[in-house]
Amino acid sequence: MYPNTPQPEFEQARDEIFSTLKPFFEKNEEYKKVWDIICVPEQVISFRVVWEDDKHVARVNWGYRVQQNSALGPYKGGLRFHPTVNLSILRFLALEQVLKNALTGLPMGGGKGGSDFDPKGKSDAEIRRFSKAFGTALAKHIGPDTDVPAGDIGFTGENAGYVFGVYKQLKSEWSGMITGKGPDWGGSALRPEATGYGLVYYVDHMIKLVEGAQGGFKGKKVVVSGSGQVAQFAALKVIELGGTVLSFSDSKGSLIAKGDASFSEQDIEEIYKIKIARKELSTLGDKGGKFEFHADGARPWKLVKAYDVALPSATQNEVDESDAEAVIKAGCHFIAEGSNMGCTLEAIQAFEKTRAKDGKKGVLYGPGKAANSGGVAVSGLEMAQNSMRLKWSGEEVDTKLKGIMEECFNICKTTGESFGDGAEVPSLVAGANIAGFKKVADAMKAHGDWW
Ligand SMILES: NC(=O)C1=CN([C@@H]2O[C@H](COP(=O)(O)OP(=O)(O)OC[C@H]3O[C@@H](n4cnc5c(N)ncnc54)[C@H](O)[C@@H]3O)[C@@H](O)[C@H]2O)C=CC1
Numbered sequence: 466m467y468p469n470t471p472q473p474e475f476e477q478a479r480d481e482i483f484s485t486l487k488p489f490f491e492k493n494e495e496y497k498k499v500w501d502i503i504c505v506p507e508q509v510i511s512f513r514v515v516w517e518d519d520k521h522v523a524r525v526n527w528g529y530r531v532q533q534n535s536a537l538g539p540y541k542g543g544l545r546f547h548p549t550v551n552l553s554i555l556r557f558l559a560l561e562q563v564l565k566n567a568l569t570g571l572p573m574g575g576g577k578g579g580s581d582f583d584p585k586g587k588s589d590a591e592i593r594r595f596s597k598a599f600g601t602a603l604a605k606h607i608g609p610d611t612d613v614p615a616g617d618i619g620f621t622g623e624n625a626g627y628v629f630g631v632y633k634q635l636k637s638e639w640s641g642m643i644t645g646k647g648p649d650w651g652g653s654a655l656r657p658e659a660t661g662y663g664l665v666y667y668v669d670h671m672i673k674l675v676e677g678a679q680g681g682f683k684g685k686k687v688v689v690s691g692s693g694q695v696a697q698f699a700a701l702k703v704i705e706l707g708g709t710v711l712s713f714s715d716s717k718g719s720l721i722a723k724g725d726a727s728f729s730e731q732d733i734e735e736i737y738k739i740k741i742a743r744k745e746l747s748t749l750g751d752k753g754g755k756f757e758f759h760a761d762g763a764r765p766w767k768l769v770k771a772y773d774v775a776l777p778s779a780t781q782n783e784v785d786e787s788d789a790e791a792v793i794k795a796g797c798h799f800i801a802e803g804s805n806m807g808c809t810l811e812a813i814q815a816f817e818k819t820r821a822k823d824g825k826k827g828v829l830y831g832p833g834k835a836a837n838s839g840g841v842a843v844s845g846l847e848m849a850q851n852s853m854r855l856k857w858s859g860e861e862v863d864t865k866l867k868g869i870m871e872e873c874f875n876i877c878k879t880t881g882e883s884f885g886d887g888a889e890v891p892s893l894v895a896g897a898n899i900a901g902f903k904k905v906a907d908a909m910k911a912h913g914d915w916w
């Protein structure tokens with residue numbers, strides 16, 4: 466799938482970003498041309514991955530790495546192992562990642578990669594053999610100062626270990642060439658937690674913007690989608706801050722808390738065990754009538770009737786226009802994406818319309834490239850620790866993560882105020898896109914990449 470073939474997910478991300486850059490281009494005409502340059506990846510690598518299944522049969526998959534932009538630092542971004550992976554999806558993720566990484570304030574360019582390999586239903590030995598074959602093919606394109614991958618959907622710390630091991634063997638080098646490593650061999654404290662925790666820290670600022678300094682998660686009803694790493698740690702942080710979690714989901718459906726029930730830390734611990742065993746969420750059961758599973762891929766937005774905060778944390782386009790209507794009807798005032806491009810453009814426009822009309826009563830939307838940037842931010846901190854041959858404590862990393870999320874929120878807010886629609890509550894999506902784009906564009910100009 467190369468330049469002239471349809472790439473709907475990439476085109477969606479590109480058009481969504483461009484739509485919010487218009488007020489910036491009106492005041493800064495000269496930046497317009499760099500947008501077309503940024504949308505084209507510096508390199509796209511695709512490769513064959515041959516591996517042996519448990520019946521000793523040779524199997525083959527596609528592997529990819531989209532190296533989108535290195536103006537701010539080495540390419541940085543996750544690897545996705547999922548049967549739907551193709552270049553359209555990876556190009557959208559890589560473009561989002563470039564602006565996201567800029568918003569962290571850390572020296573990281575942007576990229577994304579993965580494979581159409583499906584970890585579901587595979588044995589541990591098959592996962593190891595596939596990951597090693599994938600890592601062998603990828604190794605010649607990555608390195609601590611070139612391109613530093615990490616995990617995304619379907620790629621766990623276990624996979625990171627296999628890719629790390631094969632790289633170390635091939636290059637005779639111990640280096641921080643991947644993040645999300647095990648805590649005893651170069652991984653940062655809190656990297657698994659970082660995206661979910663960071664999301665909740667970001668939303669806490671959104672709540673305070675609307676409700677004032679006393680506002681926060683205490684007493685808030687929160688609907689979460691997904692049940693992987695991002696969803697689990699976001700939910701745990703919501704509970705820690707006094708909110709209640711009413712749902713989780715996976716591609717098969719949604720598990721919804723009934724009546725006054727909500728998910729406890731113990732329930733989430735069980736979900737963690739189910740997910741690392743690569744089993745379905747419905748395996749948790751109804752816990753004696755506490756939960757109800759809605760099958761056929763049902764999403765939680767319409768199933769829960771009243772809630773304050775929505776945290777889509779599964780996959781792209783999981784909130785469409787009709788879901789957005791349900792979110793608004795449920796009295797929800799805050800939605801922020803743990804997932805990348807969790808909302809369709811129509812859903813974003815529906816939320817933004819309510820914000821522009823009455824920011825205090827409408828729905829404030831936190832775009833993924835800002836709200837879920839805590840994961841890659843702690844990856845950046847992992848790179849720093851690896852370079853210094855140091856390890857920071859969980860408390861140190863958490864303090865830095867909170868600072869980065871606050872800074873990221875403030876940049877989105879102030880840039881949204883400068884280029885926004887003049888509404889009482891600024892557009893965080895316009896702010897995120899303009900601030901991230903300008904930072905990358907300015908670095909590219911300094912490097913002579915446009916003039
Ligand atoms: N892991 C990270 O650090 C970061 C992840 N993200 C994004 O967060 C989202 C979740 O990623 P992780 O939790 O890391 O992955 P994961 O592999 O741990 O979990 C993914 C979850 O999404 C669900 N899911 C996958 N496809 C689905 C579909 N078509 N419909 C409904 N549910 C589906 C899975 O069942 C699983 O519960 C993704 O959009 C990812 O790009 C964003 C920033 C960082």
Ligand SMILES: O=C(O)CCC(=O)C(=O)O
Binds near residue numbers: 543562615617837841
């Ligand atoms: O930690 C990283 O490098 C990337 C995380 C990621 O894939 C993302 O931010 O979407």
